[in-house]
Amino acid sequence: MPVTLFFFIFLFFFHPVVSLSSDGLALLTLKSAVDGDGATAFSDWNENDPTPCHWSGISCANISDDTDPRVVGVGLAAKGLRGYLPSELGNLVYLRRLNLHTNAFHGSIPVQLFNATSLHSIFLHGNNLSGSLSPSVCNLPRLQNLDLSDNSLAGTIPESLGDCSQLQRLILAHNKFSGDIPPTPWPKLKNLVQLDLSANLLQGSIPDQIGELNSLAGTLNLSFNHLSGKIPKSLGKLPVTVSFDLRNNDLSGEIPQTGSFSNQGPTAFLNNAKLCGFPLQKTCTGSAQSEPGKNPGSARQRVNRSKKGLSPGLIILISVADAAGVALIGLVIVYVYWKKKDNSNGCSCSRKRKFGGSGNNERSNLCCFCWSLGCVKGFKSDDSDMEESEKGGGGGEGGGRGEGEGELVAIDKGFSFELDELLRASAYVLGKSGLGIVYKVVLGNGVPVAVRRLGEGGEQRYKEFAAEVQAIGKVKHPNIVKLRAYYWAQDEKLLISDFISNGNLANALRGRNGQPSPNLSWSTRLKIAKGTARGLAYLHECSPRKFVHGDIKPSNILLDTNFQPLISDFGLNRLISITGNNPSTGGFMGGALPYFKSSQTERINNYKAPEAKVPGCRPTQKWDVYSFGVVLLELLTGKSPDSSPGASTSVEVPDLVRWVKKGFEQESPLSEMVDPSLLQEIHAKKEVLAVFHVALSCTEGDPEVRPRMKTVSENLEKIGS
Structure with missing residues (x-):
């Protein structure tokens, strides 16, 4: 009895005390630095807990076997937090990732934060932070990612950034940094893969030393600043995979043509009024133009100068005469062709049945377009492409074909068969969509082809259709489905392409x-x-x-x-619009497995x-x-x-x-x-x-x-x- 009484007296007078770890105490300063509106983000941050490792947004890890877990990550992005960054965050000596982006933190970035020497990623973009970027940032020996974009930071870019030897991503865009871009940091940043200094108030010239960022990838973004002077040729030494964004500056002179500059498009240099040379449309004048081969437009300029002896009136007269001559020759060819057609033993295709039969049987045979196949004797070759286009104009003002006539035109010379062979072969439906029905057809020689039926309209636009198909047919690449032939009739338009056997x-x-x-x-x-x-x-x-x-x-x-x-399927929307159908997503050209509209177009x-x-x-x-x-x-x-x-x-x-x-x-x-x-x-x-x-x-x-x-x-x- 005395022992039991002593035990209860001990419990009554001596309450066990649970103390929060030092990491938890440092984190509570962040909670107290945030206005009440963000309290919900800290609803489970309890000061009576022994450890913060179960708090929302906090991640921990065991640093060694004989110690308790320590805080290694703080992730409270886009939580609507409004307040300031407390200096006590620097006491989180094992903190690796600080992710507080897309909030409303204001004030400066405390220098004490850089005492957390394990930090390798700082994401503070999308806040209202002001002040300058402290040179102490490179006290963090493991720093790899620094994203401070979309804030109101000002001052100059510190030259000490060169001491951040592990830095991989430096993103300072959309701030108020001013002054020159320092030249010294860049040769030391051997691991930098992303540099974005866009939308600041930077001025002066682009340092040559930026061209020494050999590990850079993606986009070098210096746009929307006040940078001036010439673009340094040293940027051409950057990897060819790097894209430039130098828009909206005051750069001048000729764009260099060496190295990675050859991979840049015109958008990289827009809104620099004093820039000239390829790939811009503005050619350079003066000394830059006198050096042969320096500017891709120089030869064109010399040709233009050689033509100055011709007056504008004479040039117009010559052009009109040429056009009239070509038109006259075309009319003669069309007249002779149709005269010959009228005298030949043609046939009437009034008893035709459409491709695919009645359409009720999705594994139906291909039926003939005409019971009498005398309308189309066979396959035209690629040599007659130009002749074919000219013939297209004889069927009416719009260039359509006559009633019931059809043309089977081979685009590939090495691919030939008779129309009768195509129409009598067995066909199976592969898929249906707004881009037409696709059939698999096995020809007599055992070669399978894919036949796409486009529709029935567009009879007045044959020339346009033929030109589009010929352009598609000229695309020849091992990773692009090859178009072999096409068929045109008033009520049928077909594309014949390679059949690809392994689906999509x-x-x-x-x-x-x-x-x-x-x-x-x-x-x-x-x-x-x-x-x-x-x-x-x-x-x-x-x-x-x-x-x-x-x-x-x-x-x-x-x-x-x-x-x-x-x-597959490139260029089809244009052909569908010519035939008068409404294109939709999905479809095949040469595909192998069903892709039915009933289930897929809902996506x-x-x-x-x-x-x-x-x-x-x-x-x-x-x-x-x-x-x-x-x-x-x-x-x-x-x-x-x-x-x-x-x-x-x-x-x-x-x-x-x-x-x-x-x-x-x-x-x-x-x-x-x-x-x-x-x-x-x-x-x-x-x-x-x-x-x-x-x-x-x-x-x-x-x-x-x-x-x-x-x-x-x-x-x-x-x-x-």
């Missing part, structure tokens, strides 16, 4: 049960990414019309038996660039770059950006781009973002990260910042080679 990337990634094909190893996915990039770069840079695809997505990337990708196309969703905007090549970036992210993550009613959230992410960017900002483990089926390929980790970076550069919100497809392709080719 969408089916390979998702399959019929939502699981990727077991054959989609990392090396295969990388091969698909590289091949698709090569094909798109060819369409953008080397094709006759510098095509814009406008609808890049996995269902339009077909796969052969070796999983080599082939891009929202989240592969499109943000600006592509604005009604009335014309497609651009940067649309394709964005869409390709989303395809890359899908290859990497295994997650689809499509959203549809009843979709499985385990494999679909409606905003895949934002999801991946958030993962990188929060430094989530790679295993949480990458496709689980790739986790066994440990050796590919560096390659996977490299492709992630390429994909993120493609999906930049600002189209001007996105790289060209040529640059994207070159970057991918370097990975794993």
Whole structure:
């Protein structure tokens, strides 16, 4: 009894005391520095807890076996926090990541913060911070990521940044930094991959030393400042994968033409009134023009000077005479042709049946267009392309064909067969969409082809249709589906292309049960990414019309038996508009697996660039770059950006781009973002990260910042080679 009584007396007079760790006490200063409106973010921050490791936004790790877990991460981004940054945050000596971006913190960045020497990532962008950037920032020996953009920081950029030897990303955009860009830090930053000093008040010239940033990737962004003087030639020594953004400055002189300058488009230099030379339309004059070969426009200028002897009136007279002569010759050819046709034994196609039979049987045979096939004797060859275009004008004012007439025109000389052979072969429906029905047809020699039926309208626009098809047919690349021939009649328009036997990337990634094909190893996915990039770069840079695809997505990337990708469906929207149908998303040119409208058109196309969703905007090549970036992210993550009613959230992410960017900002483990089926390929980790970076550069919100497809392709080719 006395022992029991003593125990209760002890409990009554001596309460056990629970003390919060030093890391927790430092964090409570942040809670007290925030106005009451942000209290909900700290609802579980309790001063009576022994450790802060279970608090919202706090992550901890065991530094050693004999110590308690320590705070290594603070993540309270976009929480609506309004207040100041307390200096006590510098007491978190094991803090690695400070992520407080997109809040309303004001005041200066405390110098004491840089006492937290384990910090390697500071994300404070999107606040109202002011004051200067302290030179003490490089007291952090492990600092890799410093993003202070979208604040009101002022003063000069400290030269001591060169002491941040591990720095990889320096983003100071949209502040009020002024003065010259210091020349000394850049040669020391051997690991810097991103530099963004845009939208500040910087002046003076661009330092030559920036050209020594050999590890730079993505975009060198110095736009929207007051930089002056000539663009240093040393920037040409930067990696060829680097895109420049020097817009809206006061730069002058001729744009250098060496090294990485050759990969830049005109948008990189816009709104610099005193700049001249390629790739701008403004040619240089004076001494710059006198050096032969220096400016791509110099030869053209000399030609123009040699023509000064011709008066404008004489030039107009010669042009009119030439046009009249060509028109007269065309009329003669058309007259002779139709005279000959009237005297020949033609046939009437009044008893025709349409391609695909009644349309009720989706595995029906191809029926003849006419019971009598005398209308079309066979296949025209590529040699008669010009003759074919001229004949198109004889059927009426609009260039249409006569009633019932048809033309089967071969675009590829090495690909020939009779029309009768095509029309009598067995055909099977592959898919239907707003871009037409697609059939698989096996010819008599055993060669399968894909036949797309476009529709029945557009009979008055034959010349326009033929010109578009011929332009598509001239695109020849191993990663682009090849158009072999086309058929034109008043009530039938067909495109005949190669049949690609292994389906498309969408089916390979998702399959019929939502699981990727077991054959989609990392090396295969990388091969698909590289091949698709090569094909798109060819369409953008080397094709006759510098095509814009406008609808890049996995269902339009077909796969052969070796999983080599082939891009399909480019140029079809234009042909559909000529035939009078309404284009929609989806469809095939040469595809192998069904893609029926009933299930697929309900999806929202989240592969499109943000600006592509604005009604009335014309497609651009940067649309394709964005869409390709989303395809890359899908290859990497295994997650689809499509959203549809009843979709499985385990494999679909409606905003895949934002999801991946958030993962990188929060430094989530790679295993949480990458496709689980790739986790066994440990050796590919560096390659996977490299492709992630390429994909993120493609999906930049600002189209001007996105790289060209040529640059994207070159970057991918370097990975794993």
